[in-house]
Amino acid sequence: MSYQLLSETDPVARxxxxxxxxxxxxLKGEKHVHESSKYDGCFQDHRWHSECKLAADSSFLEFREEEFMPHACKRGTNEEA
Ligand SMILES: [Zn+2]
Incomplete structure (x- = not known):
């Protein structure tokens, strides 16, 4: 398993x-995190609410695990939705 961050920006959603x-x-006009990365050789293009990215980063640190189910957590937390 390999993960490589290619770019991370914080654009306003068009x-x-x-x-x-x-x-x-x-939502349109909302500032968010746009992450481009490579995971096991596959390009990923993810968009996150800013608070969701923070929650994800802290859970990756806590569990040392960067795999997750998309759209499965409550906004801004690492609890299951
Ligand atoms: Zn979110």
């Missing part, structure tokens, strides 16, 4: 996007 972490949408 349209609605699904957040990869929680079931809620990132």
């Amino acid at each position: 349209k609605e996007y699904p957040c990869v972490w929680c079931p809620e949408k990132i």
Whole structure:
């Protein structure tokens, strides 16, 4: 398993996007985190609510585990939705 971060930016959404972490949408005009990365040789392009990215980062640190179920957590937390 390998993970490589290619870029991480915090753009303003020009349209609605699904957040990869929680079931809620990132709304047009909302500042969010756009992550481009490579995971086991596959390119990933994820968008996160800022607070979801923080929650994910802290849970990755805690569990040393970067695999997760998309859209499975409550917004801004690492609890199951
Ligand atoms: Zn979210």
